[in-house]
Amino acid sequence: MERNLEPVATELLPYIKQYALHIPEIVGMIVAHLTSTEILFCRGVSKDWSRIFSPFLKLHAIYWDHGVLYKARFEERLETLGPYVQSFKEVYPARDDLDKIKRTCPNLRRIGFFLRDKSLPDTQAMVKFFQAMKRLERVDVFSHNDLLMTSCLVSLASCQVSLDSESTLPTVASGQTISAQHLPCDPLRVLEVGIAARSMASPTIEWDLLEAVLTRHQMIQDLTIREAHLREASDFTNSGGISWARSASIIFGQQAQQKWGVMSSELKEGNEGANRMEYLNSILGIAAPESTVFNYLETLVFDNVKISEELFVSVVSRCPSLKTLNVKLTGVEMPMHAWSSCLPCCPQLANIIVNNEYGGVCVDIPDVWTLAPSLRTLHVTRSRGPEVYFSDVESHPGLENTVLSQTPHPGYALVSLELCCGISITDTRVRSVMSHCRFLERLVLELLYFTEWMQGAEQSTPFPEWSCRRSLKSLELQTIYRGNDQQFDERTHLFINRLKDLEVLEKLILPGKLLSDLSESGVELYGAFRDLLARLDIWNDQYFAQAQRQHVKLDCDTNQEATDLQHQQLSQELGYQHAKQCHVWTRDGSGPVNFIPQMPSVKNVTLTSPSDTRFALEMRHLHILMEALPGVRTIWTSKNLYGMDCIPRFNYFYNRFQELYGLTGVELILGSP
Incomplete structure (x- = not known):
């Protein structure tokens, strides 16, 4: 005996509605269709909804620092929404801003620094910030200024080093080296440095400082250098004419400048590059760069970078786990033998x-x-x-x-x-x-x-x-x-x-x-097909020309049935019904030979237009595709194929295409996939 469950379901429906959001699977399906803004609205419905939807909220923001009033409102919002902020862009590393982010955004995973001012960032504040952000997975550093870039890299390389309260010179805690201090659970995975857009001025990045960062954070998997000059340790003057000793004194303090002077006079006389690298190793507690191998680096990108052949080979050769290498250089030439010097050291290279x-x-x-x-x-x-x-x-x-x-x-x-x-x-x-x-x-x-x-x-x-x-x-x-x-x-x-x-x-x-x-190549084999295309053009041109002449008369007729009848008679007189039935290309393979072979598996076609070539699309080109590709479903056409006034011309082509091939279900679309 079957039981009628409808009354039971009706009785339980209010309880189902009330407690449905307490089922994690249902909440997950709902959130999958919501944006961050919509989740914010859901949080504001009630305290219960706030508890349910808050774990799914992930915010990505630009740090608002344009005016006192707007910044105050932005920081007020951080007090409540900070725990849900996943990433920040355009952050200037001022002490107050870093302290605010550190206090309100404990779950921050990505931060992008934009060093746009002439003033030097607070190195100590940046070091403390990096030490406190335990979940930071990605850091972007963008700046046109060499000194600001150097300061940020030094702070990132020193983030596990305790600072002396009387000086900005970093010292190694308890005399330990990086190998003992480095934590295997270091969250930093992605590092991007340089500038974010093309500019006349590109920063000069010190490779030894960048290497110090990679050595300190050994778990970095993705390194991107954009629009910059990556120089070796043997270069001593940046693009702004500032000597490295002066840069070190500004960043590390007067104590660093004195120590650098002593090392330059006593150690390895005549080899200032080696002295400088030993100096960095001593204050940062890092192993010698010559012995550094980046075992976890999988992606390396040089985007518009000026780099020497020797440095390029040296960097790539020390990446045994490298899987992707993206090279776009500017102003330099990389000889062919450079590949044979570095690729054998990357057995996992796939891209x-x-x-x-x-x-x-x-x-x-x-x-x-x-x-x-x-x-x-x-x-x-x-x-x-x-x-x-x-x-x-x-x-x-x-x-x-x-x-x-x-x-x-x-x-x-x-x-x-x-x-x-x-x-x-x-x-x-x-x-x-x-x-x-x-x-x-x-x-x-x-x-x-x-x-x-x-x-x-x-x-x-x-x-x-x-x-x-x-x-x-x-x-x-x-x-x-x-x-x-x-x-x-x-x-x-x-x-x-x-x-x-x-x-x-x-x-x-x-x-x-x-x-x-x-x-238009004139091969005899395709002569019959060219004649067929010519006849199609004549049929189409005659039909649309006469239809345009009859357009006013047909529109003035208020009897819709009579109007449709005149359309049909006009089509029959021109033989257009024959064209519509026979030239959707349902013929057998014994007909004229097409320039494009039969490819029934093709579903999507895109017609492009080079920017430096003037060319106007014609209906015959669409006929060629429709005959050769019986399985095509979509034809994308570039805007440049229709000239300067592309929309009206495309509409004209679209109407003609629908008259001939509308029954096939093929779409003609303006643009690209």
């Missing part, structure tokens, strides 16, 4: 990103593959500077007897590859990528498919099948256009035709002009 926008980093792709066999991501961008080399993979040193089926080939483990360095369509590196990168999932190639008129005989080597045909899911083709003395390289058709090998490709990114260049 290398090289950007040559402002500097020159020479890269031989197969050489990097060989030196870093566990490499999974390689991104190389060349805008200026030296060439990106791609020596013959088969004849590369140490690979003479390599057999792909037995020993992994260099590049075999790559999952993501970007070669934005202007590769000629006939270059061997294109064929090497197609042949050897078997497990690629994402590929970006910047191609040159125009042949200079002075170039010699054509290369007849065919393009191989894609070895990553069952793994590649995203393919982006970029283009570079050079001088006027070039002609379209017909071998581009052979490369494009090989895209049919890619069985699981889902995302395809193409320059819009590439479709135009392919369709």
Whole structure:
């Protein structure tokens, strides 16, 4: 006998509503859909709600220091919300502000210092602040001023050192060294120094001070240096013309200057750099930098950094756990042999990103593959500077007897590859990528498919099948256009035709002009398809021209049924219904050959437009895509493809596209994913 539970449920409903928020699983599901502001509102409903929702509140704020009144209101809010603050930005390390944060924000995990004033921060206050913040996981230090940057780094390196009350000179507590003082549970994991935006003035960062920070906080996993000059210990004058001895006296006090003078005259005469490093070791209690190995450092980023080859090799060579190396140098050139000096010391290196926008980093792709066999991501961008080399993979040193089926080939483990360095369509590196990168999932190639008129005989080597045909899911083709003395390289058709090998490709990114260049190249094989596109253009132009002429008359007719009938008659007269039914590309494979091969797995297409190339999208380019990609669901188009007045022109294209392909469910979208 079945029991009717409806009365019981009705009776229990008020209790369920009352105590539902006492069930952690229900609260977790609710909070997952709330923003920090909404959680704040929930806290204000009642004391019970405040107790329930407060543990989920995580605030991220900019330290408000613009005017006495606003700062007072901000600090008043900190008294109640401070325990929920997770991160602060734009903090100037004044003593009062640091004391306020230290007292009200015990759970702070990230702080960003912006040293914008000329006055020197309070070193003792900063040291005490770092000692008190037991959960601080990330520290960002941004400043244009060398002295302010040095002061902050010294404070961070001294955060476990007791300070003498009579002097700003840090001394080692009980004569212990950092190896004895360092706590294995040191929470600091991320350090970023430099400046946050591009500027004419970049700070000079002392490597020995930065190394002292890394030695003190050995658990740091991520180090980023932005827009700065990283100099070695042998340099003694910063960009502002301030000698290091004077900087030390300002930061550490007069006692430090006297000690530095004694060490410079007595120790290692003629080697001021070594003296200075010993001086730092003695006052900070740190082991000699030459013996320092950064065992936990996994990510190293040089973003627009000026650094010498020797220092670069020295830093990278001491990171045995390094997994990601991001290099973007400015004003310097890194020779190719630097890689062979440091990469063998990083056996776990999986990601290398090289950007040559402002500097020159020479890269031989197969050489990097060989030196870093566990490499999974390689991104190389060349805008200026030296060439990106791609020596013959088969004849590369140490690979003479390599057999792909037995020993992994260099590049075999790559999952993501970007070669934005202007590769000629006939270059061997294109064929090497197609042949050897078997497990690629994402590929970006910047191609040159125009042949200079002075170039010699054509290369007849065919393009191989894609070895990553069952793994590649995203393919982006970029283009570079050079001088006027070039002609379209017909071998581009052979490369494009090989895209049919890619069985699981889902995302395809193409320059819009590439479709135009392919369709205008004049290859006889595609003559019938060009004629078909021309007829489609004529049909569409006739229909829309006459429809526009009839527009006023149709709109003036108040009888909607008669208006629809006139539309239908007009379409039939122009043969438009035939175009709508037959040119959604449902024909068999015996028809005219398209410039783009059949790729049924592609779901998302993006048409891009280089900023330095003038090109206007036409309907025929969309016809090319719709015929070749029967499984496409979304077509993204760049704004530059529609000219200066992009919105009206896109609306015109959108209406025409919907008339032809609206029944297929394909979306035409302005912008990029």
